[in-house]
Amino acid sequence: MSKISVSTGKKTGELAMGKISKIKILGFPLYMLLPMAIIVGVIAAQGILLDNIIGALLFAIIFGGIVGWIGDNIPIWKDWCGGGMLFTSLAAGALYTFKLVPESVITTVSNFNGKMGFLDFYIVVLLTGSVLVVDRKLLIRAFAGFIPTILGGVVVSFGLAALVGTIVGVGPVEAILNTALPIIGGGNGAGVIPMSKIWGGITGKDPAIWYAPAFATIVIGNLMAVVGGALLDRLGKKYPNITGEGQLIRGHNQEAVSKGNEEIKVGMTEYASGLALALFMFVLAGFYADKFSIINHLGLGFTIHKYAFMVIFCGLLNVSNIVPAEIRAGSKGVQQFFVKHMSLPLMVTVGITLNLADFATVFSFQKIAISLAVVIGSIIGTIVVGRWFKFYPVEAAITAGLCMANGGGSGDVQVLGASHRMELMPFAQISSRIGGAIILVIASILFGLFAS
Structure with missing residues (x-):
C-alpha cells in the first residue's frame, strides 16, 4: 500500500x-x-x-x-x-x-x-476603433435610441431611490439628492465636483459639505456597477438570447470594416495610421470643446466633455465614408491590442489611488440599500426602454445603465472590463459624458427646488 x-x-x-x-x-x-x-x-x-x-x-x-x-x-x-x-x-x-x-x-x-494621459490614451484608441467599424446605418440608429434609453434608466433609478429612501427612513428627497444624483452623475471630475459647486451656489454653503459624502457614495456605487457588469455578463452566458455579446442592436453585425467580401490586409502601416487618427481626433475634439463649442460657452453651469465631441466627430467621420477601409481596420487592430494587453495595466493606474477605507464611510444600511436601488434601477429602466429600440438587454443595461451609475471614465473601463465588452466604449462614453451633462442640468433644478 x-x-x-x-x-x-x-x-x-x-x-x-x-x-x-x-x-x-x-x-x-x-x-x-x-x-x-x-x-x-x-x-x-x-x-x-x-x-x-x-x-x-x-x-x-x-x-x-x-x-x-x-x-x-x-x-x-x-x-x-x-x-x-x-x-x-x-x-x-x-x-x-x-x-x-x-x-x-x-x-x-x-x-x-x-x-501623462494613459487613461486618455486608452479611451481615445477604444473610441476611434469602436466607432469607425460600426455600420453607418446602425450607428445612426444606435445613437438615436441611446439618449432615451439613458433617461429611462435615470427615471427608474430616481424612482427606486425615492421608494427605498422612504422605506428605510431617509426620505425620498434626501435619497435622490445625496445618493442617486452622485451615483448617476458621471463620476467625480465631470459629475460630483461641478455638482457640488451647483449645490454650494444655490445653498450658499461650502461645496465641500456636500462633496465629501457624495464622493464616498460614488465609490460604493461604482463597485456595485462593476459587480453588476460581471453579473450581467454571466447572465448573458446562461441566457444567450438576451445578449449580443458586445453588439448593441438585435439582428445586426455591429462591425463593418470590409467592403463586401473583400479581405483587408492590415499591417504595421495601417496600425500606425489607425493610432495617428485616434490621437488626431482626440486633439481635434479637445480644441473644439475649448474654443468653438457654443454650449460650453453659454455659461449654463455645465460643459460637454471632449470625449463626447470625439464620439460625435468619429461618428461623422464614419458616416461620411471618407476613411479607407484598411485604416478603419488598422484602428480596430490597435483597439484590440489595447483591450487585450493594456486593460490590466490600466486597472493598476486607475486603482492605485483608491482608498479602500472610503468604502467604510458609506457602509450604513440605509446608504447601501439606496445605492443598490439606484444601480438596479439603472438596469431595469434601460432594459425596458432599450427594448423599444431593439437593443439587447445586457448591452443596454451595461452601457446606458451601469455606465451612468459608475465612477465616470475610469468606471467605464472597469464596468466594460468586468463584463468583457470593451468594444462598447463609445456608448459608455455617451453615458458618462452627455448623460452626465444631462444630470448636471437635472441636479441644478432639483437643488434649486429642494436643497437648503
Missing part, C-alpha cells in the same frame, strides 16, 4: 509541476516572469522606480499581469465578481490604502494615468 501511495503522490506531483510549467502570464513562462517581478518589486520597495512612463508602465504591466491572472483564476470571483479586472483595481487600491509601496511609486503610477 505504501508503494502505491508513493507512486501516486509522485505522479500527482509531476502532473502539478507539468501544469505549472505550462502557465504563461504576459506570454512569459513563470521561470522568466517571477524573477522579473521580484526585481521590479525590490526596486519599487526601495522607492527608486523610474519616475517616468517607463517605470510606471513596467510596474503596471508586471503587477497587473500577475494579479489579473490570479483574479481570473479564483473560483466564483472569476465568474461573478469581475475576475482579474476588478481584482487588479482593488489590489492596486490595497497598495495605497495599506502603504505597501512607497509614496513615490503611488505618485509615479498615478501621474502616468493622469498627467
